[in-house]
Amino acid sequence: MSNSTVSSVPLPLADRIRAGDVRAVARAISLIEDDAPQAADVVRAVFPLTGHAYLVGITGPPGAGKSTLVDKLTAGLRARGQTVGVLAIDPTSPYTGGAILGDRVRMQTHAADEGVFIRSMATRGHLGGLARATHEAAYVLDAAGKDWVLIETVGVGQDEVDIVRTADVSIVTLVPGTGDDVQALKAGIMEIADVFVVNKADREGADRLVASIEAMLSLETFGPDEWRPPVLRTQATTGAGVPEVLEAVDRFRAHPHQDQAARRRVRSEFRLKELLASQFLDYVQQQVLSSGELDELLGRIGERTADPYTVAADILARAVGRKGDA
Amino acid sequence: MSNSTVSSVPLPLADRIRAGDVRAVARAISLIEDDAPQAADVVRAVFPLTGHAYLVGITGPPGAGKSTLVDKLTAGLRARGQTVGVLAIDPTSPYTGGAILGDRVRMQTHAADEGVFIRSMATRGHLGGLARATHEAAYVLDAAGKDWVLIETVGVGQDEVDIVRTADVSIVTLVPGTGDDVQALKAGIMEIADVFVVNKADREGADRLVASIEAMLSLETFGPDEWRPPVLRTQATTGAGVPEVLEAVDRFRAHPHQDQAARRRVRSEFRLKELLASQFLDYVQQQVLSSGELDELLGRIGERTADPYTVAADILARAVGRKGDA
Numbered sequence: 001m002s003n004s005t006v007s008s009v010p011l012p013l014a015d016r017i018r019a020g021d022v023r024a025v026a027r028a029i030s031l032i033e034d035d036a037p038q039a040a041d042v043v044r045a046v047f048p049l050t051g052h053a054y055l056v057g058i059t060g061p062p063g064a065g066k067s068t069l070v071d072k073l074t075a076g077l078r079a080r081g082q083t084v085g086v087l088a089i090d091p092t093s094p095y096t097g098g099a100i101l102g103d104r105v106r107m108q109t110h111a112a113d114e115g116v117f118i119r120s121m122a123t124r125g126h127l128g129g130l131a132r133a134t135h136e137a138a139y140v141l142d143a144a145g146k147d148w149v150l151i152e153t154v155g156v157g158q159d160e161v162d163i164v165r166t167a168d169v170s171i172v173t174l175v176p177g178t179g180d181d182v183q184a185l186k187a188g189i190m191e192i193a194d195v196f197v198v199n200k201a202d203r204e205g206a207d208r209l210v211a212s213i214e215a216m217l218s219l220e221t222f223g224p225d226e227w228r229p230p231v232l233r234t235q236a237t238t239g240a241g242v243p244e245v246l247e248a249v250d251r252f253r254a255h256p257h258q259d260q261a262a263r264r265r266v267r268s269e270f271r272l273k274e275l276l277a278s279q280f281l282d283y284v285q286q287q288v289l290s291s292g293e294l295d296e297l298l299g300r301i302g303e304r305t306a307d308p309y310t311v312a313a314d315i316l317a318r319a320v321g322r323k324g325d326a
Numbered sequence: 327m328s329n330s331t332v333s334s335v336p337l338p339l340a341d342r343i344r345a346g347d348v349r350a351v352a353r354a355i356s357l358i359e360d361d362a363p364q365a366a367d368v369v370r371a372v373f374p375l376t377g378h379a380y381l382v383g384i385t386g387p388p389g390a391g392k393s394t395l396v397d398k399l400t401a402g403l404r405a406r407g408q409t410v411g412v413l414a415i416d417p418t419s420p421y422t423g424g425a426i427l428g429d430r431v432r433m434q435t436h437a438a439d440e441g442v443f444i445r446s447m448a449t450r451g452h453l454g455g456l457a458r459a460t461h462e463a464a465y466v467l468d469a470a471g472k473d474w475v476l477i478e479t480v481g482v483g484q485d486e487v488d489i490v491r492t493a494d495v496s497i498v499t500l501v502p503g504t505g506d507d508v509q510a511l512k513a514g515i516m517e518i519a520d521v522f523v524v525n526k527a528d529r530e531g532a533d534r535l536v537a538s539i540e541a542m543l544s545l546e547t548f549g550p551d552e553w554r555p556p557v558l559r560t561q562a563t564t565g566a567g568v569p570e571v572l573e574a575v576d577r578f579r580a581h582p583h584q585d586q587a588a589r590r591r592v593r594s595e596f597r598l599k600e601l602l603a604s605q606f607l608d609y610v611q612q613q614v615l616s617s618g619e620l621d622e623l624l625g626r627i628g629e630r631t632a633d634p635y636t637v638a639a640d641i642l643a644r645a646v647g648r649k650g651d652a
Contacts, residue, residue, distance in 0.1 A: 040635055047633040261628075268624050268634070275638040276610065277603035283642060284602065298594050302587075307373035308594070309366055312601040316609060321647045 014045035017144050022117060025144045029119055032136045035129060043136050046143035053085070053142035054253060057167030058152045059160070059192070064175040065199040068236035070152050074116055075239075076246050077148055083115040085141030087134060089153040089160060117141060132274050134163050135267065165192055166267040168260065169252050171245070173197045174213075176205035193229050195248045201233035201241065227255050280319070288319045340371035343470050348443060351470045355445055358462045361455060369462050372469035379411070379468035382575060383493030384478045385486070385518070390501040391525040394562035396478050400442055401565075402572050403474050409441040411467030413460060415479040415486060443467060458600050460489050461593065491518055492593040494586065495578050497571070499523045500539075502531035519555050521574045527559035527567065553581050606645070614645045 016024030028046070031039040056073075060066050067088070074084045110116040121134060138149045151167055153160035164170050172193035198209050213231045222228045230248050234241030253260075285294070297315075300306040342350030354372070357365040382399075386392050393414070400410045436442035447460055464475045477493055479486040490496050498519035524535050539557045548554045556574050560567030579586075611620070623641075626632035 044633050044635040047635070048630050051628075051630050264628060265624055268627050269620070272624065272627065272634050272638060273607055275634050276641055277607060279638050279642050280606045280645075281599055281603060283646065287646075294595070298591055298598065301594050301598065302377075302590060304374050304377050307370050308598050308601055309370040309373070312598060312605050315602055316605050319606075319646055320609065320613075 013042055014049075014143070017042075017046055017140060018049055020114075020144050022114070025117055025140055026119070028140045029121075029137045032133050032140070033121060035133075039136065043139055046139055049143035050139045051142070053138070053146050053149045054169070055138055055167040056148060056150045056249060057164030057170045058150060058173060059164040059170070060173030060197075060199075061175070064173040065236045066152050066173050069173060069197065069199060069234060069242070069245075070150050071110075072234075072236050072239050072242040073150060073246065074110060076242055078110070078113065078115055082147040083145060084117075085138075085144070085146035085149045086116070086118040087137055087141070087149065087151045088118070088120045089130065089134060089151065089163065117144070117146065130160070131163050131166075132271070135271055161192065166263060166270065168263065169194045169249055171195045171197055171249075173199050174209060175200045176203045176209045194227065194252050195245065196229055196231040197234050197241075197245055198231065199234050199236050202235055206233065225256065227252060284315060284319055288315060339368055340375075340469070343368075343372055343466060344375055346440075346470050348440070351443055351466055352445070354466045355447075355463045358459050358466070359447060361459075365462065369465055372465055375469035376465045377468070379464070379472050379475045380495070380579060381464055381493040382474060382476045383490030383496045384476060384499060385490040385496070386499030386523075386525075387501070390499040391562045392478050392499050395499060395523065395525060395560060395568070395571075396476050397436075398560075398562050398565050398568040399476060399572065400436060402568055404436070404439065404441055408473040409471060410443075411464075411470070411472035411475045412442070412444040413463055413467070413475065413477045414444070414446045415456065415460060415477065415489065443470070443472065456486070457489050458597070461597055487518065492589060492596065494589065495520045495575050497521045497523055497575075499525050500535060501526045502529045502535045520553065520578050521571065522555055522557040523560050523567075523571055524557065525560045525562050528561055532559065551582065553578060610641060610645055614641060 013024050013028060017028055028039075028042045030036075031042055058066055058070060058073075070086060070088075074086060077084050110118065119137065121130075121137060134151060138151065141149045151163060153164055170192050172195070174196065176198065196213050198206055198213070200206070210231050210233065217229065217231070232241055232244050232248060234245060236242065289297075297306065297311050301308055301311060339350055339354060343354055354365075354368045356362075357368055384392055384396055384399075396412060396414075400412060403410050436444065445463065447456075447463060460477060464477065467475045477489060479490055496518055498521070500522065502524065522539050524532055524539070526532070536557050536559065543555065543557070558567055558570050558574060560571060562568065615623075623632065623637050627634055627637060
């Protein structure tokens with residue numbers, strides 16, 4: 001409630017975002033990333049301006065060359081005169097954070113190009129919030145007029161895979177000779193990929209990897225109007241095969257029987273529920289629980305004199321004013 | 327509300343769990359993993375029996391030998407006569423799922439040992455829920471009388487890192503010669519590790535990796551009573567160094583000025599809020615929104631005639647009966 005009526009920052013910032021002001025976009029994403037109180041106002045203000053951008057999720061194991069692929073896809077889209085926002089999810093990870101940040105340096109190719117906005121997203125230090133922050137940052141880029149938003153994640157981790165899964169199109173990048181091929185086939189990759197990219201296709205094992213993916217696809221039954229994920233080969237470092245990836249994305253986007261609307265709906269529903277939950281928790285802390293009560297309840301849970309399910313049910317009953325009822 | 331009073335499954339199941347019945351434990355974890363309606367009752371019933379087990383989080387990049395380390399830690403704890411539950415988080419990932427499942431095979435060493443319960447957790451196919459399911463599965467193992475619960479995750483992905491971070495003690499496993507060393511030092515690994523393990527310590531580069539971690543630790547200021555994470559070397563395949571890891575965990579556990587209570591509190595608070603949010607969302611769908619209303623609201627959000635923040639605020643106001651107020 002507290003942020004919904006008073007809004008000092010949002011309106012001018014939203015105007016600047018709409019105008020494509022890079023510093024305003026960067027500031028808005030920082031507010032979102034920091035989970036700042038003004039973030040809600042910013043997202044609310046930019047939301048009516050969204051719905052134009054097409055969200056491309058790109059995932060794959062570390063070392064698959066995702067950043068280079070994203071770089072080349074960006075160049076290809078720019079060559080068409082279209083604008084691009086890039087969100088590189090820098091996971092809460094001691095292991096890959098550095099690599100992704102390092103890769104970002106390469107993307108300096110586009111640093112002087114106003115049609116490209118590149119941003120690493122990190123959410124270290126607080127529980128939850130990665131998917132939410134990414135969705136909201138995508139809204140900001142959409143509102144700023146970007147035609148495409150490319151979201152790159154390392155394909156390990158539930159949030160990270162969910163982000164890609166709920167994009168408008170999901171590209172799964174694999175690389176030969178890492179032993180990922182067989183495992184990938186085992187582990188339900190089919191659910192995620194709209195387009196498969198075998199990168200570093202000049203490496204030994206590329207044919208086998210492509211064949212394995214095709215063999216797996218051949219086990220699935222695709223209806224005559226259903227989208228069948230293509231398996232493409234790229235060498236992202238040279239750019240070979242990248243135009244074909246963009247063509248596949250275009251075809252997917254134009255495909256009449258794909259689940260575009262359903263997917264956007266899932267994303268909206270997920271987002272709405274997250275928001276509702278977060279607003280409810282704020283309400284509970286501000287209006288329902290007395291000062292120090294949460295600590296006391298957590299203390300009782302810690303001593304096992306109360307269980308979290310019953311405590312939650314009691315708080316809910318009080319919040320919705322059903323105490324005397326039932 | 328629906329599951330809180332009627333309970334056909336829980337009580338007998340909880341009794342069997344308390345008695346350490348392996349099939350009851352497996353059944354309870356399956357209910358939790360599937361997010362089945364009975365899961366809440368099971369967790370509520372076992373909760374009073376928990377608080378005994380010590381939760382050890384073990385994370386590290388793919389290939390660091392975490393599973394072998396967990397195997398040897400399990401053997402070491404069993405040799406002391408203590409019981410062990412193992413939860414191997416099998417991430418929603420096309421890439422590592424297979425590897426972790428493969429590694430599980432090795433742990434068949436303990437298959438005939440009643441003092442060990444090993445379980446892979448997967449949460450493919452629905453958004454969210456990995457951390458919740460893992461915490462609840464840990465409750466079940468705790469209630470079943472396990473002295474230790476070892477939780478193994480691949481250290482990439484926000485949920486996965488959060489799970490380890492909120493364990494009672496967090497072990498970060500690194501391996502020489504993967505280039506992870508420098509990156510690890512960059513990316514805030516300090517926040518997570520209570521104990522560093524350099525596994526495959528016979529490999530070239532082990533000394534350098536240990537030195538890098540020590541150098542980084544030397545930049546931190548530790549108070550005289552503060553815990554300083556030790557950097558240990560292991561060869562998990564032979565078991566070398568594993569007793570020292572257990573000793574470090576024991577020392578951490580006994581350490582007077584560590585943040586044990588605070589960490590359990592964070593875990594409880596996170597868990598309570600998740601539960602409260604999930605109960606509230608159920609309530610909203612069952613009691614607040616009329617049939618078809620969610621679809622209609624999502625449609626308006628899709629058309630941008632409504633924004634998710636305002637829709638959420640309106641639903642909240644109705645749920646807590648504040649419509650006429652304000």
